[in-house]
Amino acid sequence: MMQHWIRLYFQVPLVIRLLGTVMVMMTLFGIIIHLLEPNSFPTLFDGIWWAFVTGSTVGYGDYVPLSLPGKITSILLILAGGGLVTFYMAMLSSTTVRHEKALTSGEVDYRGSSHLVLVGWNERTRQLIDRIDGENLQEKIVLIDRTMNHFYERLSYVHFIHGDATEETTLEKANVKQAGMAVITADPSKKEQQSDQSVIHQIVAMKGHNPDLFIIAEVLTDRQRINAERAGADTVIRSNDFMSSLFYQELYKKDPVQPFDLLLKLLTSRQFHETEIPKELEEKPLLQALEYYLKDGCQVIGVRKEDKVTFDLRPEMVLQKGEALVLFTPFRH
DSSP states (O other): OHHHHHHHHHHSOHHHHHHHHHHHHHHHHHHHHHHHOTTTSOSHHHHHHHHHHHHTTOOOOSSOOOSHHHHHHHHHHHHHHHHHHHHHHHHHHHHHHHHHHHHHTTOSOOOOOSOEEEEOOSHHHHHHHHHHHHTTOOOOEEEEESSOSOOOOOOTTEEEEESOTTSHHHHHHTTGGGOSEEEEOOOTTSOHHHHHHHHHHHHHHHHHHOTTOEEEEEESSGGGHHHHHHHTOSEEEEHHHHHHHHHHHHHSOOSSOOHHHHHHHHHHHEEEEEEEOOGGGTTSBHHHHHHHHHTTTOEEEEEEETTEEEOOOOTTOBOOTTOEEEEEEETTO
16 A cells, blocks of 8 residues: 555656645644644644744744754754755756746647647748737647747747657647647648648648548649648648739739739738628629628628639629628628
């Protein structure tokens, strides 16, 4: 039985063991001094108070042992308790420093849930984190990256995990099983084909770990889009297609506008939204829908019928049952 308790004691974290030992020792010395000198230490708490003050070498002097046994007890307390308290404080400081180092190096497991997992530290994820922080969305973020040895950004809401997002141990550290969403970014240091294959492997690994995880994945080549969707990505972003369209807009614009700046401002202030046509707008001209949604600060930019979306809108166009409207709405609308 004693061996069981000894084994259990040594399984407790060192800092807690030391704190418990300090508490027990100070309480024991407080009881002893109270029994030895009941006149100088009228209550048990007075004895415990004296033990803590003496053991920590503070020594207020409000309670002082007068008898020889009491003074011998004080000497034993200073020798035993003082060293133990000093060792505890040093160990506490050392443990705090080690834990902070482990946090910055991505070695500490994440214990939260419903968090956002970001794979890859790059300019895109950095700006995404800044945007989330700027909107005060209170999002809990876990960042997985294999290239960084330390994460030096002082962000309390970002938990760094060092490792490969295709490895089981890394996904367990990031607690992907209880995550809500994940964003997998392409690795710009690799060739396009290799980067896309890496993204697909990460999708498969994450879906195998959490089948309900909503994954947004970035691929660089259009031919890998289908493979990413088959792997389990809920949304696939083709960044190269997007950038080439912007280049085309800049090259062949007819008006003195800046398509990139305009689009950037638009996407940072508004979001896409798709909704079924309300019954009161069925068989009505599109003009009524434009006025209907404009009251709430929303713009109708397209009409979807099955898999086909048209942006060529005319006021006299009649809305049919089963169609859906594509809107630009303010964030958090």
